[in-house]
Amino acid sequence: MTSWSYITNSSKVSASFLGLSFGITCVARLGCIYGTSAIAYLIKRKTWMVNRYEMSIIWFAGLIRGAVAFALIQTVENKLNPVVISTILFIVFFTTVGLGAFMPVYVKYFTKRMSLSEKVKMKELFLKEKEKEK
Numbered sequence: 648m649t650s651w652s653y654i655t656n657s658s659k660v661s662a663s664f665l666g667l668s669f670g671i672t673c674v675a676r677l678g679c680i681y682g683t684s685a686i687a688y689l690i691k692r693k694t695w696m697v698n699r700y701e702m703s704i705i706w707f708a709g710l711i712r713g714a715v716a717f718a719l720i721q722t723v724e725n726k727l728n729p730v731v732i733s734t735i736l737f738i739v740f741f742t743t744v745g746l747g748a749f750m751p752v753y754v755k756y757f758t759k760r761m762s763l764s765e766k767v768k769m770k771e772l773f774l775k776e777k778e779k780e781k
Contacts, residue, residue: 659729660737668734669741673710680706696774700761707753712742 684702688695697705720735761767 660733661730664730665734665737669738672712672738676706676709680709696770698761698764698767698770700757700764700767704754704757707746708750710742711746711750712739 680702684697687697716735716739720732
């Protein structure tokens with residue numbers, strides 16, 4: 648809670664910059680997860696076992712920013728704009744507390760959808776058959 652002392656004036660908080668930063672973070676994480684998964688799929692087609700539901704869970708888990716981001720902003724000299732510091736602190740707290748608390752619900756929802764997916768069931772069956780052949 649002492650991190651709130653870094654935000655001394657409410658005029659140093661920009662809601663539009665905060666929303667834009669969080670939106671860019673979500674889109675960038677989405678591109679990284681699905682982009683690297685596409686590359687991995689091209690390299691290991693027959694053995695690639697991560698489905699879209701699992702990638703969605705990985706994406707959401709990666710949005711949870713925390714102590715690392717807070718520590719990094721603290722190592723930067725005070726030459727940063729106060730708006731940048733306050734934005735990073737708000738994103739850290741929102742993602743750690745808000746999204747972290749929502750994570751079990753998100754995982755439960757996508758795990759249930761994954762268990763109902765026929766495509767996932769067929770792939771798991773195929774992989775079990777292939778494993779039995781070895």
